[in-house]
Amino acid sequence: xxxxxxIVENYIKTKPFLLNALSLGIINLTSLSRNxxxxxxxxxxxxVKQGAVVMALKRLTEELDFRLNHKINKVIKNIGEITVRSAxxxxxxxxxxxxxxKQADLIADINALPDxxxxxxxxxxxxxxxxxxxxxxxxxxHFASEKLIQKLDNLASITVKLPKENIVVPGIYYFIFQxxxxxxxxxxxxxxxxxxxxxxVSEEQVDVAFKVxxxxxx
Numbered sequence: 001x002x003x004x005x006x007i008v009e010n011y012i013k014t015k016p017f018l019l020n021a022l023s024l025g026i027i028n029l030t031s032l033s034r035n036x037x038x039x040x041x042x043x044x045x046x047x048v049k050q051g052a053v054v055m056a057l058k059r060l061t062e063e064l065d066f067r068l069n070h071k072i073n074k075v076i077k078n079i080g081e082i083t084v085r086s087a088x089x090x091x092x093x094x095x096x097x098x099x100x101x102k103q104a105d106l107i108a109d110i111n112a113l114p115d116x117x118x119x120x121x122x123x124x125x126x127x128x129x130x131x132x133x134x135x136x137x138x139x140x141x142h143f144a145s146e147k148l149i150q151k152l153d154n155l156a157s158i159t160v161k162l163p164k165e166n167i168v169v170p171g172i173y174y175f176i177f178q179x180x181x182x183x184x185x186x187x188x189x190x191x192x193x194x195x196x197x198x199x200x201v202s203e204e205q206v207d208v209a210f211k212v213x214x215x216x217x218x
Contacts, residue, residue, distance in 0.1 A: 007043045008056040011036060017178070022061050029057045072175050076216050080161030084210055085117050086203055088155040089136050090189055091129045094147035099127050106142045110135055117157070119191055119198070128189065130157070130200060152188055156206035159198040160213060167194060179216065185209045 012019050021027050033053040041048050093099055103120060106129075110116050117132045126149060131139055133153060166172045180187065180199075185208060189200040201209050 002044060004040075004044070004048055004052045005056040005059065007040055008053060009060055011040060011043070012057075012060060017182075022057070025061065029054050029061070033057060071169050072171050075163055075165050075169050075172055076175065078163040078165070079213075079217050080163070082161075082210065082213060083159040084156060084206060085132075085159075086156040086206065087133045088117060088130055088157055088200065089133045089139075090150075090152040090155055090200055091131070091139055091143070091148065092150040093127045093129070093143060094149055095122070095125050095127055096146060099143075099146055102142045102146060103127075103129070106138060109138050109142070121191060130155075130189065130191070152200075154203050155188060155200045156203045157198050157200050158206065158210055158213060159196060161196045164195055173197070176213065176216065179212050180209060183208055183212050185212065 012022065018027070018032075030050075033050050037048065037050060037053065040053060107118070110118060110131075113135070115132075116135060117130065118135075120127065120129045122128075129139065129143075160176075162172065177187070185201055185205050187199050187201060189198075191198040191200075199209070
């Protein structure tokens with residue numbers, strides 16, 4: 001059975017930035033209720049009183065303050081070291097039966113090279129490789145016969161070490177990526193393990209991205 005509270009919550013959940021603004025308490029609930037009345041009434045199928053919408057928003061805001069802020073902030077405050085690497089190139093190749101052998105050959109070539117950045121991930125249809133641009137010539141050599149889908153130069157990586165609690169608290173990545181989106185940061189790639197993640201951004205945006213993530217701890 002639909003209630004005013006349920007349709008308000010479902011509406012807000014489809015608006016990520018509005019959801020976070022509510023959790024921060026920076027929105028006038030009366031003005032918001034007035035602006036969304038038409039959509040809510042369409043969903044409810046009959047007239048909705050504005051006072052009921054305001055009360056539903058107030059209750060939702062109080063719940064969000066606990067569900068989003070308290071739990072997530074506890075994890076965010078314990079973010080570990082943040083590591084930045086620059087001068088990276090991001091390759092995307094079509095998946096093939098030979099691409100893994102090419103990766104093995106590349107790793108054999110770079111294994112003894114100091115201070116080289118290398119990471120890879122494999123999807124259903126694509127294989128992604130990120131390397132220091134100093135070894136681009138090796139990637140180009142080994143993967144010459146593979147189908148190159150995309151190549152992005154002049155990238156930087158930001159690797160963030162998360163506390164172990166990150167795997168049991170929902171919304172950690174959403175919280176961080178939303179802050180980056182607010183600053184207009186374009187994330188080219190995301191690479192993650194259980195307790196750390198790495199994002200790739202352009203070298204032009206890496207300073208702003210680093211500051212956003214660092215400021216989350218404050």
